Amino acid sequence: MSVENRELAGPKMRAIPGARLSKIPQIEQLDADLRRDIEVVSAVLPFKVNNYVVDELIDWDAVPDDPIYRLTFPHRDMLPSQMFDDIGKIIDSKADKATLRAAVDDARLSLNPHPGDQLASNVPVEDDEPVNGLQHKYHETVLVFPGQGQTCHSYCGYCFRWAQFIGIADLKQAVDTPDKAFAYLRHHREASDVLFTGGDPMIMSTERIRNYIEPLLAPEFEHIRNVRFGTKGLSYWPYRFTTDNDADDLLRLFEKAIAAGKHVAIMAHFSHPRELETPAVVEAIQRVRATGAVIRAQAPLVRHVNDDPSVWSDMWRKMVNLGVVPYYMFVERDTGASSYFELPLRRAVGIYRDAIAAVSGLERTARGPVMSASPGKVVLDGIVKVGGEEVFACRFLQARNPDNVGRPFFARMDEHAVWFDDLKPAFDEPWFWQQ
Ligand SMILES: *Cc1c(COP(=O)(O)O)cnc(C)c1O
Ligand code: SF4
Numbered sequence: 001m002s003v004e005n006r007e008l009a010g011p012k013m014r015a016i017p018g019a020r021l022s023k024i025p026q027i028e029q030l031d032a033d034l035r036r037d038i039e040v041v042s043a044v045l046p047f048k049v050n051n052y053v054v055d056e057l058i059d060w061d062a063v064p065d066d067p068i069y070r071l072t073f074p075h076r077d078m079l080p081s082q083m084f085d086d087i088g089k090i091i092d093s094k095a096d097k098a099t100l101r102a103a104v105d106d107a108r109l110s111l112n113p114h115p116g117d118q119l120a121s122n123v124p125v126e127d128d129e130p131v132n133g134l135q136h137k138y139h140e141t142v143l144v145f146p147g148q149g150q151t152c153h154s155y156c157g158y159c160f161r162w163a164q165f166i167g168i169a170d171l172k173q174a175v176d177t178p179d180k181a182f183a184y185l186r187h188h189r190e191a192s193d194v195l196f197t198g199g200d201p202m203i204m205s206t207e208r209i210r211n212y213i214e215p216l217l218a219p220e221f222e223h224i225r226n227v228r229f230g231t232k233g234l235s236y237w238p239y240r241f242t243t244d245n246d247a248d249d250l251l252r253l254f255e256k257a258i259a260a261g262k263h264v265a266i267m268a269h270f271s272h273p274r275e276l277e278t279p280a281v282v283e284a285i286q287r288v289r290a291t292g293a294v295i296r297a298q299a300p301l302v303r304h305v306n307d308d309p310s311v312w313s314d315m316w317r318k319m320v321n322l323g324v325v326p327y328y329m330f331v332e333r334d335t336g337a338s339s340y341f342e343l344p345l346r347r348a349v350g351i352y353r354d355a356i357a358a359v360s361g362l363e364r365t366a367r368g369p370v371m372s373a374s375p376g377k378v379v380l381d382g383i384v385k386v387g388g389e390e391v392f393a394c395r396f397l398q399a400r401n402p403d404n405v406g407r408p409f410f411a412r413m414d415e416h417a418v419w420f421d422d423l424k425p426a427f428d429e430p431w432f433w434q435q
Contacts, residue, residue, distance in 0.1 A: 010243020013153065014051045018042030021049070021073065026060050034064060040088045041074035043100070044107045045336060046165040048155045049073070052237055056278050067272045067311075070304040071156055078157060078337035083107050105168075113163035115335040121374065123173075124184065131184050133175030138376075138398045141193040141228075144181045147174040148208055150199040153237035156271070158302050158341040160333040161199070178212045186220060195228040195267070202233035206246035210253055217260035227262045232269035234295070238284035247287075254291040264293040268324065271299045272306050273315040276322060285322050298328035301348050301369055302341040309354035316355070316363040329355075329368025334419045342418040345369070345392065349380050367397060373420035375400055375433050386410065391426040404433055 021027060022038045041047075049072050057068045064075070076084055087107060090100050122135040122143075135143040150164060159165075164173065175181050185191060196212060216224055233240045241247050254264045266288060270276060276285075288295060297319055301307060306315075316326045329352055332341050348369040356364050371378045376399035384393050390413040396404045410426035417423055425431050 010239045011051060013237055013239070015153075016049050016051075016054070018045075018047030018074070021047060024054065026054065026058075026063075030063070036088070037076040038074045040084055040091060041076060041078050043087055043091065044079060044083070044104055044111075045074065045157070046155055046159075046162050047072070047074055047157070048152070050154050050237065052239070052280070053154045056280065057274060059274075065304075067305045068274055071158075071271055071302075072154055074157070075304075075340060078340045079107070080339065083110070108163070108166070108168055112335045112338075113168055115160055115333050126184055126187070131180060133173060134181060134184055136184075136188070136191070137400055139190045139402055141195055142181075142185060142188065142191045143195045143197050144212070145174045145197060145199075146178075146201055146204060146208070146212060147176045149196070149201040149204050150174050151203055152198065152200040153203060153233060153240070156232070156269075157337050158300060158332050160335050162336045164199070178215065181212070182215055182221075185216075185224065189223045192223060193226040193228060194224055195230060197230035200231050200233055200236075201229050202231040202237075202240050206249040206253060209250065213253055213257055217257060217262065225261075225263060226265055227257055228265040228267050230267045230269070234266070234268045234281055234284050234288075235270055235275040238278070238280040241284035241287050242280060251287055251291050254288070254293045258292040264291070266293055266295040267327070268295050268297045269299055270297045270315060270319070270324075271302070272311060273318050276315065276318045276324075282322065285324060289323050295324045296327035297324050298330060298366070300330040300332040300341075301343070301351060302332050303343050304341065307343055307347070307351065309351050309358065312351065312355035312366075313358040313363075316359050316366065320360075320363045326363065326366035328370050329366050331369045331371045331419065333372070334421070338418075344415060345380060345417045345419075345423075346383065346413070346415055349383055349392070352380075353382065370397060371420045375431075376404060378420060381408070383413065386426070389413075389426065392423065394423075399433075401433065407432070 016024060019042065021042055022035045027035060027038065053072055059066045063069045087103060090103050122137040123130045123132065124134055124136040133145045155165065185194065194216065201209065213227065216227065241250065257264050275281065285295060306312060319326055331345065331348055332338060352368045367379055369380050377397040379395050379397050381393040381395055383390060392411040392413065393408060394411055395408045396406060399405045409432060411423040412426045414422060
């Protein structure tokens with residue numbers, strides 16, 4: 001097949017930014033209130049969809065309750081009601097740009113744009129200088145944020161990196177050249193894994209990705225066994241792996257890394273079984289797997305999209321059927337539109353349990369519900385009664401201090417707790433890692 005034929009065979013990505021969402025034909029058919037909601041909310045939070053999401057993922061007959069629509073389109077409840085009213089009034093009054101801009105800036109700052117201050121606290125320091133664009137929290141894994149990978153094919157309403165997309169978080173959180181990452185990795189022999197993340201590193205051209213991967217195949221990086229890519233590309237633009245111009249080159253690059261002795265892990269983000277059902281994603285998964293790369297899947301548990309055990313059990317069954325390994329079920333972070341998506345930890349534990357109970361052992365490999373908190377990755381193993389008191393049984397899957405990995409602990413039951421910071425020690429004060 002010639003290159004021209006491939007280009008003709010695949011669709012071209014057309015990105016639709018938040019400011020244009022209310023103008024697309026599918027939205028123009030909805031009622032005026034919904035259109036105004038979209039305008040007001042997208043003035044504050046970042047949104048972007050593309051032709052695949054609109055044409056192939058969203059079921060427009062089910063809008064506004066369709067889960068993929070809820071995942072990708074603005075909803076008025078994503079803003080606190082007072083904020084929604086205030087911004088809405090400013091827009092309706094056709095106020096000047098500066099007035100709207102000032103109100104929007106204030107609104108954004110009140111939505112906890114820097115959750116857990118994770119950017120600042122995990123940036124490694126080398127020769128007394130912070131190495132921008134890297135995070136090294138757990139010994140074995142270094143996160144790399146390539147400068148050209150800080151956007152996605154489409155955005156998730158619950159994204160915890162939303163502030164970066166609109167320029168209010170520190171965009172220095174990206175490496176401008178691969179050399180910076182290599183200089184650090186060369187000296188950190190304890191690291192066995194490199195995780196390219198973003199945004200979405202798969203937004204980059206294969207040539208750019210190649211500049212990050214090929215040097216790692218040299219003997220000096222023998223200690224790097226696993227090369228991971230955090231991506232929602234399979235879900236939001238599967239053509240990245242099938243018919244895009246450089247799709248074949250990308251797959252050859254995976255093969256090259258594998259032939260050089262690396263394990264290539266695609267850390268795919270799938271929020272709903274719908275994302276596994278199109279012919280395009282099925283082909284993309286087959287092609288990636290044929291290179292020898294392993295696809296592992298993770299997503300947060302969020303209201304309006306996947307807060308039902310049968311959605312997860314269905315998703316895990318479909319994954320295993322396609323050769324994708326379920327990896328993590330996350331708890332959604334306390335930032336941006338979190339009040340819209342969050343659900344009580346108590347419910348999260350129940351949903352995970354009911355979902356796991358409905359599938360076979362092969363389909364039970366996702367750990368959850370998991371919170372990426374400041375001292376580490378905490379899984380809620382369940383709710384138990386100890387000495388007559390109901391408590392959350394928790395455990396560190398990952399810990400800033402490696403001595404704490406695997407250690408269990410108990411947190412007091414709190415019906416309203418939605419995030420790690422809401423939890424209090426059940427018996428001993430303070431938490432053992434603070435003693
Ligand atoms: C989740 C995470 C990792 C990877 O953890 P694994 O359990 O090895 O998948 C690495 N670094 C950070 C900061 C993380 O949050
Ligand atoms: S794909 Fe990931 S980084 Fe991109 S918007 Fe969704 S959650 Fe955020």
